[in-house]
Amino acid sequence: MRREYDVLVIGAGPAGSIAARTAAQAGMSTLLIEKRQEIGSPVRCAEAVGRETVETFIPLNPKWIAAEIDMFSVSNPQGDCVVLPPIEKTLVLERKIFDRELAHSAADAGAEVVVKARAAGLCREPNGLVNVKLVVQGEPREVWARVVIGADGTESQSTRWAGLKPIPQMKNYYVAAQYLMTNVDVDPRICQYHVGWSLAPGGYGWVFPKGDRQANVGLVIWADPGATKTALQYLDDFIAPRFPNSSILAQVVGGIPVTNVLPQMVADGYMAVGDAAHQSDPLTAGGITNGMQGGTFAAQVAVDAIRHGDTSASYLRKYEHMWDAAFGRSYRRLFRIRQAVIKVPEEKISQMIGQAARLDTRKMSLKDILAIVVRVQPQLLLEIAPYFVGQ
Amino acid sequence: MLERSAVGSTRQDVPLQRIIAVDYDHCSYCGACVAVCPPDSITLHDATLIIDHDTCTRCKRCIPACPTGALSLTMEQAA
Ligand SMILES: Cc1cc2nc3c(=O)[nH]c(=O)nc-3n(C[C@H](O)[C@H](O)[C@H](O)COP(=O)(O)OP(=O)(O)OC[C@H]3O[C@@H](n4cnc5c(N)ncnc54)[C@H](O)[C@@H]3O)c2cc1C
Ligand code: SF4
Ligand code: SF4
Numbered sequence: 001m002r003r004e005y006d007v008l009v010i011g012a013g014p015a016g017s018i019a020a021r022t023a024a025q026a027g028m029s030t031l032l033i034e035k036r037q038e039i040g041s042p043v044r045c046a047e048a049v050g051r052e053t054v055e056t057f058i059p060l061n062p063k064w065i066a067a068e069i070d071m072f073s074v075s076n077p078q079g080d081c082v083v084l085p086p087i088e089k090t091l092v093l094e095r096k097i098f099d100r101e102l103a104h105s106a107a108d109a110g111a112e113v114v115v116k117a118r119a120a121g122l123c124r125e126p127n128g129l130v131n132v133k134l135v136v137q138g139e140p141r142e143v144w145a146r147v148v149i150g151a152d153g154t155e156s157q158s159t160r161w162a163g164l165k166p167i168p169q170m171k172n173y174y175v176a177a178q179y180l181m182t183n184v185d186v187d188p189r190i191c192q193y194h195v196g197w198s199l200a201p202g203g204y205g206w207v208f209p210k211g212d213r214q215a216n217v218g219l220v221i222w223a224d225p226g227a228t229k230t231a232l233q234y235l236d237d238f239i240a241p242r243f244p245n246s247s248i249l250a251q252v253v254g255g256i257p258v259t260n261v262l263p264q265m266v267a268d269g270y271m272a273v274g275d276a277a278h279q280s281d282p283l284t285a286g287g288i289t290n291g292m293q294g295g296t297f298a299a300q301v302a303v304d305a306i307r308h309g310d311t312s313a314s315y316l317r318k319y320e321h322m323w324d325a326a327f328g329r330s331y332r333r334l335f336r337i338r339q340a341v342i343k344v345p346e347e348k349i350s351q352m353i354g355q356a357a358r359l360d361t362r363k364m365s366l367k368d369i370l371a372i373v374v375r376v377q378p379q380l381l382l383e384i385a386p387y388f389v390g391q
Numbered sequence: 392m393l394e395r396s397a398v399g400s401t402r403q404d405v406p407l408q409r410i411i412a413v414d415y416d417h418c419s420y421c422g423a424c425v426a427v428c429p430p431d432s433i434t435l436h437d438a439t440l441i442i443d444h445d446t447c448t449r450c451k452r453c454i455p456a457c458p459t460g461a462l463s464l465t466m467e468q469a470a
Pocket of ligand 1: 010011012013014015016033034035036040044045046047048049117118119120151152153154155156157176177178218252253254255256273274275276280285286287288289291
């Protein structure tokens with residue numbers, strides 16, 4: 001480890017590894033630090049990504065692809081089920097291998113990767129360099145960087161050190177619980193979604209097949225201060241009637257902000273990417289490729305800034321503009337949709353799914369779906385329609 | 392809720408005070424609680440979760456943010 005780097009990336013998740021790789025490829029001296037002893041482990045994810053999107057970052061490799069998905073289904077608690085083609089072909093990953101592969105690609109590009117290295121504080125000095133306090137293998141260390149990219153995930157502290165203070169509202173914070181289950185009898189090419197307040201209040205449940213009769217079975221709920229059950233208890237109630245003969249191989253828990261991105265993602269000499277910047281989709285909370293895109297944009301701007309000799313927040317703000325051009329509109333829309341949908345009572349959602357389940361999905365059009373919404377909950381259409389026209 | 396001045400008095404008259412307690416049998420070190428804590432009183436180091444009782448305001452936001460139910464506000468004797 002050197003004393004000084006152009007770019008220091010905190011956290012070797014997908015967002016951090018891509019940021020480090022992008023900076024290193026541009027010839028920047030780059031350090032990627034990860035506090036865990038093993039990159040990619042433990043997994044905190046349901047592992048579904050769009051196939052074409054992920055391919056724009058890394059060539060597909062069967063090593064980290066657990067399943068290929070052709071269809072999605074949406075079910076209500078009564079068991080009515082609508083099967084739809086996904087917007088994009090979907091893969092279920094083996095994230096343990098995927099994350100390691102991404103960090104490997106950063107190292108191949110010339111980045112120095114160090115595990116068991118935790119960032120413990122940062123501060124920008126008058127000369128423009130950012131001083132970062134580290135704890136490496138338990139020993140305190142210090143390094144300096146022209147730009148620090150905070151990719152430290154949901155538990156990010158670097159965003160706070162940089163003064164960006166991302167405290168989410170409780171209703172916009174998903175609490176997640178998931179089991180990796182085996183002996184699961186589901187269609188291996190369909191990703192299942194389950195909706196209903198009784199099953200997952202403010203969120204939804206999922207069954208994502210991983211091949212070999214295994215699946216990620218999980219749910220997210222909103223962080224309700226009045227809740228009487230934990231996410232894990234909701235999950236136990238979800239699996240009991242559905243998978244009585246399956247076994248649990250692993251338990252995954254976590255939290256995901258669904259606030260839409262931080263109002264400010266940069267400070268002087270600092271940029272936040274991935275979950276640290278709340279870049280997960282504000283409806284589904286999918287954040288793997290979104291964070292990778294954030295990491296790419298941030299590193300590209302960091303490279304420009306370093307070449308221009310200006311790493312101030314006002315220069316780095318170009319990254320926020322790139323993000324907004326790519327995701328701003330759709331994220332504002334997805335955020336609004338969730339706010340509208342969580343107000344719809346469970347019976348109404350169930351009724352809509354029940355009616356859609358009786359249609360022939362091969363012939364079903366957006367018009368048919370809208371007709372159902374108008375019949376069951378016209379208010380919902382009024383609330384979300386403005387986000388689909390113009391804007 | 393007792394004042395923080397309670398901390399630091401002598402052992403016999405150390406009163407019980409409310410603190411956020413971690414049930415380590417249930418904690419999975421996922422960090423979900425860290426993100427919602429306004430004063431940044433929770434720190435996750437690999438497999439250790441540390442709560443700074445001096446800065447914690449007992450706002451209880453971390454409790455529903457925990458997927459496993461590992462956090463609670465309990466009465467404990469201040470150290
Ligand atoms: C249960 C669950 C299911 C999900 N399912 C999906 C899904 O199906 N599809 C999808 O796209 N997304 C999903 N997500 C979201 C997805 O997992 C995240 O959006 C994604 O991992 C974010 O990547 P990241 O690189 O920003 O952060 P992370 O992957 O969280 O990586 C952050 C890294 O930073 C490290 N770190 C933290 N602090 C420090 C420090 N101080 N010093 C050094 N290192 C540090 C951490 O150890 C970690 O390795 C899910 C999330 C959960 C919890
Ligand atoms: S009670 Fe509030 S201040 Fe204390 S640890 Fe929990 S979230 Fe933080
Ligand atoms: S949210 Fe719960 S399980 Fe996760 S680190 Fe905090 S106390 Fe532990």
